[in-house]
Amino acid sequence: MQNNQRDELSQRLRALREAVGEDVAITAKATGITTELYEKYESGESDIPISFLSAIATHFGVNVNALLTGSDARARVFSVTRAGRGPVVERRAQYHYEALAAGFAGKPMEPYRVTVEPGRADIVLNTHSGQELNVVLSGTLLVRVDGHDTILNKGDAIYYDSSRPHGMQALNDKPAVFIAVITS
Known part of the structure; x- marks a missing residue:
């Protein structure tokens, strides 16, 4: 960030x-x-x-x-986010999150386009309430959920209980890009 x-x-x-x-x-x-x-x-x-x-x-x-x-969402019927134009948050050096529905009010879920850069040897685990869906758009992604590792390629998806420790890592020395949809 x-x-x-x-x-x-x-x-x-x-x-x-x-x-x-x-x-x-x-x-x-x-x-x-x-x-x-x-x-x-x-x-x-x-x-x-x-x-x-x-x-x-x-x-x-x-x-x-x-x-x-810093502002409340106003849209209640639909919200469009143009490629590369969503609000961005960078949690760590390897993670880049782009909010995909920032303009929509009252969402029960938060969609993001996430890019994970290669280069980190360890996987940092997180937990939060709700559930999460990840769909890989490009690259290869190692996803660890509650101690179980799964390798995902383009087009693959994983759905999990996000109250369990989870984290990701880009593989093959290339960035991995995926859509994350998080419920609370």
């Missing part, structure tokens, strides 16, 4: 928490992280993962894209 984007997101987190008058420790506990880690997110010291954004959006009853963009 770029520093200015992380700073803006951190400011939105703080403003939201302060607007409801909630203590840092309460927010951290409600989202399943330590107070210290929450403070790093809110101060901009640490990249903020999508799993945390999903948890805090659920906790405060807001849309994830409102956190990402």
